Amino acid sequence: MLPTSLDITANPKKLNIMELEGAQLPRVLDDPKVDVAIISTTYLQQTGLSPVHDSVFIEDKNSPYVNIVVAREDNKEAENVKEFVQAYQSPEVAKAAETIFNGGGCAGLGIADMRGAPRIYSSYPSFSIFVSPSTIDS
Incomplete structure (x- = not known):
């Protein structure tokens, strides 16, 4: 809670x-x-306000309020999951997020194995990606 x-x-x-x-x-x-x-x-x-220029306070990359992208245990080593992780953590995505969030986001922080599923920790604020199992399997 x-x-x-x-x-x-x-x-x-x-x-x-x-x-x-x-x-x-x-x-x-x-x-x-x-x-x-x-x-x-x-x-x-x-x-129309900028999180960087108009905020009194902005959370840093260590904020506990990050979005997590999770793969199923049986798919965590799938090639397309690895490609997604690589693309999501790319400089191009970081640049796009900086543009979209007016400088108020920071790049994905890496992969950690929690309860057997690879997770991408990202502090792009409220930047959610949902991948259905059919998308991952294809």
Whole structure:
């Protein structure tokens, strides 16, 4: 479970904390009653703001909030899975992500074997890729 406002044990500044869905955040930035919003790069893009130039804080590559691409145990050594990993971690993909996320993403960090499945750790914010088994098998 991720923390919620119910986990706050003290609020000495008496901040009014509102929990909103990520998709709502670009609109609340225009509300003069909102001073700060924690917003992912994907939703920030809708505002025209730059995560690099307009942020007060941006997570680094060691953030625990990364996307993971996972292969099945029986497919983890398949040639097309290896090709996908290589392509995903390529300089071309890193450059494309930098363009897409206005500098707010960083390249895939490598492969780790967790519970027998190769995983690509990437901190391209909210950059998700879903590969169906039929795609992997072809």
